[in-house]
Amino acid sequence: MEPGPIPTFQPRLKVLNRRQALAIHTAALEILEKTGIKMEHAEGLDMLAGAGGTVFDKDWIRLPAYLAEEALRSAPRQITLYDQLGNEAMPLVDENPFYGTGSDTTFTLDLETGERRRCTLSDTGNFAKLVDGLENISFAMSMGNPEDVSNVDYIYVYAFAEMVKNTNKPIVFIADRGEDIAKIYEIACMVAGGEDQLRQKPFLLNYSEAISPLRFPSQVMDRLIFCARKGIPICLPSGSNAGGGAPITLAGAMAMGIAENLVGLIVHQLAAKGAPFLFGPNVSALDMKSAVVSYGCPEWSLTQAALADMRDEIYGLPIWSFAGASDSKVVDAQAGAEAMFSIITAMLSRCNLIHDNGYIEYGSTSSLEMVTIANELVAMANFFTRGIPVNETTLALDALERVKNAGPQSFFLMDDHTFENFEQALFLPKLLDRSRYDSWEAEGSKDLYTRSNEEAKRILSEHQVTPKDDGVLKEIDDLLKAL
Amino acid sequence: MSYQTLLDAVIKGDFKTAKEETLKAVDAGQNAQNILDQGLIGAMNIVGDKFSKGAIFVPQMLRSAKTMQECVEVLKPYFQENAMTTKGNIVLGTVKGDLHDIGKNLVGMMLEGAGFNVIDLGVDVAPEVFVNKIKESKADLLGMSALLSTTMPSMTQTIKTLMDSGQRDDVKVIIGGAPVTRKFAEDIGADSYAPDAGAAVNEIKKLLNIT
Numbered sequence: 001m002e003p004g005p006i007p008t009f010q011p012r013l014k015v016l017n018r019r020q021a022l023a024i025h026t027a028a029l030e031i032l033e034k035t036g037i038k039m040e041h042a043e044g045l046d047m048l049a050g051a052g053g054t055v056f057d058k059d060w061i062r063l064p065a066y067l068a069e070e071a072l073r074s075a076p077r078q079i080t081l082y083d084q085l086g087n088e089a090m091p092l093v094d095e096n097p098f099y100g101t102g103s104d105t106t107f108t109l110d111l112e113t114g115e116r117r118r119c120t121l122s123d124t125g126n127f128a129k130l131v132d133g134l135e136n137i138s139f140a141m142s143m144g145n146p147e148d149v150s151n152v153d154y155i156y157v158y159a160f161a162e163m164v165k166n167t168n169k170p171i172v173f174i175a176d177r178g179e180d181i182a183k184i185y186e187i188a189c190m191v192a193g194g195e196d197q198l199r200q201k202p203f204l205l206n207y208s209e210a211i212s213p214l215r216f217p218s219q220v221m222d223r224l225i226f227c228a229r230k231g232i233p234i235c236l237p238s239g240s241n242a243g244g245g246a247p248i249t250l251a252g253a254m255a256m257g258i259a260e261n262l263v264g265l266i267v268h269q270l271a272a273k274g275a276p277f278l279f280g281p282n283v284s285a286l287d288m289k290s291a292v293v294s295y296g297c298p299e300w301s302l303t304q305a306a307l308a309d310m311r312d313e314i315y316g317l318p319i320w321s322f323a324g325a326s327d328s329k330v331v332d333a334q335a336g337a338e339a340m341f342s343i344i345t346a347m348l349s350r351c352n353l354i355h356d357n358g359y360i361e362y363g364s365t366s367s368l369e370m371v372t373i374a375n376e377l378v379a380m381a382n383f384f385t386r387g388i389p390v391n392e393t394t395l396a397l398d399a400l401e402r403v404k405n406a407g408p409q410s411f412f413l414m415d416d417h418t419f420e421n422f423e424q425a426l427f428l429p430k431l432l433d434r435s436r437y438d439s440w441e442a443e444g445s446k447d448l449y450t451r452s453n454e455e456a457k458r459i460l461s462e463h464q465v466t467p468k469d470d471g472v473l474k475e476i477d478d479l480l481k482a483l
Numbered sequence: 484m485s486y487q488t489l490l491d492a493v494i495k496g497d498f499k500t501a502k503e504e505t506l507k508a509v510d511a512g513q514n515a516q517n518i519l520d521q522g523l524i525g526a527m528n529i530v531g532d533k534f535s536k537g538a539i540f541v542p543q544m545l546r547s548a549k550t551m552q553e554c555v556e557v558l559k560p561y562f563q564e565n566a567m568t569t570k571g572n573i574v575l576g577t578v579k580g581d582l583h584d585i586g587k588n589l590v591g592m593m594l595e596g597a598g599f600n601v602i603d604l605g606v607d608v609a610p611e612v613f614v615n616k617i618k619e620s621k622a623d624l625l626g627m628s629a630l631l632s633t634t635m636p637s638m639t640q641t642i643k644t645l646m647d648s649g650q651r652d653d654v655k656v657i658i659g660g661a662p663v664t665r666k667f668a669e670d671i672g673a674d675s676y677a678p679d680a681g682a683a684v685n686e687i688k689k690l691l692n693i694t
Contacts (some may be wrong), residue, residue, distance in 0.1 A: 104632075145662070152636060217582060243542075245587050286585075289540055289584065291541055291585065291589060291679070
């Protein structure tokens with residue numbers, strides 16, 4: 001019998017045991033059954049009551065645990081996002097990680113001046129184009145709330161259209177209410193070639209949030225139900241941040257966030273059984289001095305790693321997560337340290353859709369430099385997580401014999417085996433600098449912020465985005481003009 | 484009489500001792516308003532200062548504020564009817580369309596600690612609701628909060644409604660929230676802006692000429 005090739009173990013971070021996972025899940029169910037939630041959407045409340053929930057205090061409702069278990073069973077275990085050209089791009093399932101940017105920042109770092117300024121529509125376009133040109137960034141988000149839109153009621157429609165014009169990668173988008181999400185859906189159908197085509201090969205995912213603790217506003221539910229019925233993948237993480245909307249202790253914050261997420265899932269599956277739902281809350285922590293929701297803290301990395309373990313033990317649905325962000329106000333060592341911490345742990349714990357790469361200032365400011373750095377850090381994390389393949393080629397005993405026989409001046413750098421294997425065997429950095437001091441100095445003594453700024457500029461000027469059909473672009477512009 | 488033990492108890496967040504010390508001061512013949520101003524608000528001024536400098540954490544600051552509020556309740560019966568004076572009336576709220584309130588709640592608690600009477604209208608507050616409450620409470624100051632940049636126009640609308648009602652000159656307006664900037668405050672005709680709860684209290688004291 002031939003034993004076959006040695007499988008490569010791929011490093012995996014586990015942070016929770018089965019008992020912990022079950023206890024947190026049980027607590028989440030208890031919150032649904034005993035504490036209840038506030039469903040401010042009339043149809044949502046009716047659906048839940050009709051399915052077995054018990055209404056109290058006007059719009060509060062307690063839900064039996066079986067509703068959650070049924071919804072978990074009927075939601076699809078795999079959500080495949082396609083690119084805008086119809087190619088499979090992001091199979092969100094099991095242990096597949098995909099990194100992307102974030103939405104909604106108020107400010108951005110100006111690429112020319114370094115100034116922190118309000119975002120414009122062209123910034124959203126630039127971030128989309130940068131994502132399009134970065135090999136390790138898989139999806140685009142708006143990276144800003146543009147202040148120069150003609151009709152602020154439709155701000156998210158303009159942002160979505162701008163992303164569509166500047167990238168072909170999948171898009172995770174925000175909407176405000178039924179009206180604007182319908183417009184965004186129209187644009188998406190124009191790109192895909194029709195409603196059925198979009199349903200078969202969705203290139204977009206909606207990001208909506210319930211409000212912790214326990215609150216489900218009407219507009220949020222409108223969007224959830226719309227997405228369910230149209231088959232648009234959606235996530236509904238609440239901001240169940242420790243010390244803010246959620247208990248300060250992480251297990252309790254997770255239980256509450258999961259309970260809230262289960263409510264979204266239940267309504268979603270009641271609206272359209274089998275529709276795609278990306279699972280998971282945002283469980284970060286409030287800073288205990290500034291009261292900001294922290295984007296650089298180890299707590300969030302820990303809770304999402306725990307959520308990934310719970311996915312594997314219990315839920316079986318792909319999860320929403322974050323990485324590559326910082327609380328620093330500038331792209332400095334803190335930004336690098338915090339981004340690396342979350343990027344490597346998200347991959348090691350096998351989070352699926354990993355957003356917010358490129359955020360600084362706890363999500364208030366976006367940075368093209370930071371996205372570019374994140375791209376490199378993801379590559380580094382990728383290399384580590386691939387593991388060490390062990391086979392005849394990698395054990396290299398022949399090469400060793402050859403070098404030994406070639407005499408005292410011989411070493412591995414010049415050997416054929418090195419030439420043939422170095423690109424797969426090692427991590428080859430592009431942005432992280434390892435040059436000798438004198439040549440680094442001769443190049444201008446540039447730090448990482450400067451180098452990533454230059455690289456972002458280069459990509460924006462050189463990268464070609466495959467253009468959309470003129471007819472489609474005109475349709476989109478006509479829709480925007482009519483807003 | 485030295486209020487040092489009372490001050491220390493409020494600063495530490497020791498409910499029991501603080502309430503005992505409050506009653507001791509009353510028994511010693513101290514004037515209720517004096518105990519409030521020197522003992523309780525005095526303690527919160529120290530707490531507010533420490534908090535602004537990052538020397539204490541939010542939960543500790545809030546604990547002190549809660550201690551102070553418990554002592555105010557203990558003290559209330561010893562005021563003549565309507566005789567307790569506060570530093571002023573403040574109407575607070577998160578604007579229409581916005582449901583976020585952690586920051587606003589922090590501002591409210593710190594303002595109460597500083598001796599103001601705070602009327603918190605909650606979230607999703609329509610312009611007319613703000614304006615009616617300002618009239619009814621004869622408010623000295625309006626504080627508006629927004630977390631979503633898409634709800635900031637409600638701030639502009641509220642100021643307009645305030646102007647239309649003829650009350651704009653009678654009340655100071657301060658705004659805050661994650662997407663709000665000083666420039667935006669200037670553009671819409673607000674009197675001031677603050678980036679966080681600690682700064683808000685200081686700004687408000689300045690606006691209302693209170694030391």
